Amino acid sequence: MTKFVVEGLKATIEGKEILKGIDLEIKGGEIHAIMGPNGTGKSTLASALMGHPKYEVTDGSVSMNGEDVLEMSVDERARAGLFLAMQYPSEIAGVTNSDFLRSAINARREEGNEISLIKFIRQMEGKMKELEMNPEFAHRYLNEGFSGGEKKRNEILQMMMIEPKLVILDEVDSGLDIDALRIVANGVNSMRDEDRGFLIITHYQRLLNYIKPDVVHVMMQGRIVKSGGPELAERLERDGYDWVKEELGITDETVGQEA
């Protein structure tokens, strides 16, 4: 049973503290959403959890089924079951999408037990079809020249192929047209599983209409300042963040400001 626990997580970038103590507990089968104004540390949280080298964790702990995630290198975290669909995925020229995906899958398998090419292609083609991606994207260079929406779809394709235990989606809905939003949401829903947890960072209730969250968190000033059920997201969509700030006495919600 997947259990992902973040306790008192603090992180800095270039000496500047961005995360000021985050607590989260996500179990298999649960969907958590994080909302919050721009510049409040949402992507920083995602990057720090994944182990981006620019972020230095200064305090707190992260564990995945009891294992210390912060001790692991980026690739070890991934192989332990963590997956981050990035807000701004990298473009890598010369590496085809399919070669990359096959490497990612084989990285999880013993040497000599690599996935057969036929099986891999069949799987990938199947998932691409579900995501209504043109088959040519298998042979395109990784994210190179992909439109914003195509990159997001490609992140979801990777998630579906890799089958991680804890999925973090950082604004996977931004830049998607209405149809693409539905397709991506269907992709995510098809991956819902008793043993898989989700942390979905989004600005819009729209995505949460498709993917029903169990818990909604609001992030401001590098902290989770409020948590609630799906109705919290609906209220934020309707009324914005001012009432939350008022409630908590926050004037500037961005990181670096104190209540």
Place this chain on the structure above:
Amino acid sequence: MTTQIVLPVELDAVRQTSVNNGEPAWLTESRANGVKLAQELELPRLEKMKIERWDLSNFGQLREGYAASAQQLPDSVASLVDLKEHSNLIVQVNSSTQFAQLSPELAAKGVIFTDLETAVREHGDLVQRYLHQAVKSDENRLTALHSALWSGGIFLYVPRNVEIEIPLQSIFVQEDDKTTFAPHILIVAEANSRVTYVDNYFSAQFDKTIVHSGVAEVFVQAGAKVQFATVHNLGSSTTDLSYRRGIVENDGSIEWIIGEMNFGDVMSETLSILKGNGSLSDMKVIAVGSGSQKLNYTTKAVHFGKSSESQMITRAVMREQSTAIINGITKIEKGATKANGEQTEKVLMLSPKARGDANPILLIDEDDVKAGHAASVGQVNQEQIYYLMSRGITREQAERLVIYGFLAPVVTEIPLEPLQQQLQGLVERKLGQ
């Protein structure tokens, strides 16, 4: 005032060996002239590198006599060739031919594919007409020395309208440090012919540094099409000095595919002279530098013909303390209207101690042309490595993917599948994987 140069050769010895080897008088004179020119001429001036400081003292001794061709493939090269009845292959070890095969079908069409010394004896007039006409002996001390000392090498002659599908292949292996290592490749593709030539260079490890002095001359006549692929995989104690040059007539085309996979120092220049209207040149170079290699690569296209086109791509990956100076020169002469020249040089640095310099140069004397260049020198992008690792790929494998990705635009364009695979393997070896 010219300073007295101590040459690695003596006039009398060169002349005497040529006579002893039964070479015709014109060739003996050509060699003697090469020695004299070498005494007068300077070394070529390399961009940002001092070739004067390289150890070029060991050009070896000219071989006397011809070893009879053993018609047996040396073990060291057997894995490189898939020898069939119809294969066309010449293998030379220490500049003596060990194996030579030309399919009877091609021979019947008048194709000549033989070592250059045999060609001098059997097709003297033909060889004399072309030898040293593209790379002239009086250009600098290295071209002069080569014309004095060349030994072994290939003559490939494709008569008018003959189109050859399967590649003709040669392999040069140097196993001793005493015999001159200076093969000369001479290719004549007559009008509307088509041919692919592929060669490989290997050398053993020696106690002292030896020189490989190589020249390739390719004459592409009207409407002919030549693919020239060469992979240099010489050992760390071999300094590779290579000139490759093609002269392309009306509507002819030449495609160069060059794998610089040496372990020693290198000076190489590949030049297409686009003489004819509508002539084309395409150059693809991939290089991996390692250890303390000093590498100086030049690709160059000179446009004379109207509507002539050239493409040049060099991609180099630099490891450890290696240094590469990469020059791309596109020259468009007055009158070459509607010419189009594009070049790109990119260097990927894998170590803070490696050095890479890309120097794109456009020299344009005509208004009605198109020309472009792009050059970059950069390190492996850590954001990309992070992205790949975030999918579970190890750092080592992620770097590998990025490096191969960097070379891919050249490697995947190589039209010969076995060559693509061979290069892939050599890149892996040079990257220490």
